[in-house]
Structure formats: C-alpha cells, structure tokens
Amino acid sequence: MIVVHHLNNSRSQRVLWLLEELGVPYEVKRYERNPATMLAPPELLAVHPLGKSPVITDGDKTIAETGAIVDYLVETYGQGRLIPPAGTPERLRYTYWLHYAEGSAMTPLLLKLVFTALPARAPGLLKGLVKAIAAKAQAGFVDPQLKSHIDYWQAELSKAPWFAGEAFTAADIVMSFPLEAGAARAGAGSRPKVKAFLEQIHARPAYRRALERGGPYDYAA
Template structure:
C-alpha cells in the first residue's frame, strides 16, 4: 500500500487529493512543522535525505518531488484517467503544466514569502530599516512584477478552457492547484477565482482535506 509522508500545510496535501481522485487506498504518516522555523522535522530525513514533503513509499520504492509523484501515480494507477493519451497535443500541454507549476510559478511566490519574513523578523534597530528597504525594493522591482506576469498569463489561459489542459480535469490541475492557492487570488482575476471554486467543490478535494487535517498555505 502507498504511504504518504504528509507534512501539515504543504504540497503533500495535493498528493492526498490526487490519490482520492484516483480512488486508491493509502496510508498517511503525519509530520508537523516546527512552529518557530516552519521547517519540516528532522524525522523526514529518515524517509528521504532532503527531509522534504511530499514523499511517498510504494512497496520498496521511495519517491519525492510533487511533479514526479503526480506523474507516477497518475500513470501507474490512473487507468487512463487524469492523463491525456500519448502523442497528442493535450499530452504535451499536460506535461507543460505539470512542470510549469514548480519550475515557473512557484519560484517568485517563494521569493515573496522569504522577503516578507525578512521584514517580519526581529532585527537590531539599526539593521531593520535597511533590511526592510532592500526587501521592499526587491519585491516592487522584481518579485511582484514576475508574479503579476505569471498570474495574468494563467488568467488568460483559463479564459480558453475550464481546466489547464482543456475541458477535462487532469492530474496537471492537481499540480497547478498549490501555486494558485498560495497566490491569494482576488476578484481581479475572475477566471482563476472560478477555477479555485471548481477545485474546492470536488468531492475528492474535500475528502483529502478531511484526511490530511488543517491546510493553511503560508502567506
């Protein structure tokens, strides 16, 4: 049976969701972030050397990285669902979004999170104004424009179809869910708002929340 090594408030929530969409039985081993550092506990390194989540075990096989796990589960257990047929335009588009989620969408969001925390950290009084100035200028000149560019692009893409690959839900939508949820989309991007509504109303998504526990994406 598959075991999901599940860290609270993390990307592993979407792996639970994918397993619910597939209808596959699985077990969860729960891990909690350090409340001060928000990092994963050292015990996750016993599962995978990087100590990150998500990680799954399937028999003797251990696999990390959200995209790799999503690809593995959908292809091995999806029985032709959630993945477009090989050698079709839809399959190429599916592969693109599967990699785009972490390769393009997430980096500016993570940079924004890091610089937000720099501004919030307790620092010596003579350092804090400089740190806040550097952070503010970095966000306004580089990070925020990058985020806007990416999410304007996503908004336009979802004006063409219900889901990222077309009018059929795929595992690429599971992969894309995390950056979109993390971005705190508002009414200025109605296609993305409607997309999140469609995601959140799926029974499998709700079932995964019930099993995974509290899910609050850092902001």
C-alpha cells in the first residue's frame, strides 16, 4: 500500500490528487507545520534524511521529490494514463513542464514567500531596515521575474487548454502548485487563461477528493 507522508499546505497535495486521478489506493500520514516557523516537523526525518514533503513509501521503496514521485506513480500504476505517447511533441512538452514546475517556476515564488515573511521575523530594532531591503529585493528582482513567468503561463495556455496540449496530463497536476501559489502571492489569477486553468482543475472530481483526504489547503480557495 502506498503511504503519502502529507504535510499540510504543501506540494504533497498534488501527489494525493495524482493518486485520485489514477484510482490507486493509498494511505495518508499527516504532518503539521510548526505554526511559528511554518517548517515541516522533525518526524519527517524518520521517513527521509532531508525531512521534507512530498515523500511516499510503497512497500520497501521510499521516493522523494515531486517529479520523481510523479514519474514513479505514472510509470508503475498509470497504464498509459496521464502521459502522452512516447515520441510525440506532446510528450516533449509534458517532460518540459514536469521539470519546469519544480525548477524555474518555484525559485521566484519561494523568494517572494521569503521576502514577504522576512520583515515580521526580524528583531525589533532591525524591522525597518529589513522591510526596506525586502521591498527593494521584491521590486527590483522577484516581482519582475514573477511577471515574466506569469506572462509565459498565460501565453502557453493560450495555445492549448493544458500544458502538454489538448489532453489533461500529470504535467498539469505538477504545474498546479506554481499557478495556485502565483495566484495567491503574485496576482496570476487575474490572467484569463491562468484563471481558466485554475477553475478547471479545482472543478475536477479527483481534485476535490484529494482535498477531502488531505485536509485544509489554502491554495484551493
């Protein structure tokens, strides 16, 4: 039985969603973030040396990293579903978006999160200085980077309803987190095609079932 070591409000929500789309039985082991630091609890270190989520166990196998988990689940349980045929242009796009989501897309989103949270965590006498530095970093680098990525999403989704083409694939599941986070942190939801994508995924029955299994998830709002 697959066990998803699920951290609240994290990228592991996509793993639950993928399993629901595939109709594969699984168990959820829940972990809660530290409310002060928002970091994963130390209990996750017993599952994987980095103590991060997502991570799954399947029998004697432990698989971490979203892309690796998605590859494993689609290859092992997909039976050709949620992945375009090999050798097609759609398959190349699928592979690209699968890696882009956790590579290029997440860097500015994480920086946005860090610089937004940093002033509140600074010592009292340094709050003003830290706030000014964070604002300058966001305005000068982070926000322009995010705009470039959001423009890119809008343009690509103007070509087809899904990232790999006309059919929904696991690449869309992986891309959901950057777009949901981008809507929450950087106004991406104001772009028509991004908004339409988010509305489509949020309406999928498997997505709704994954929310029921995973618990509260802020980005689904």
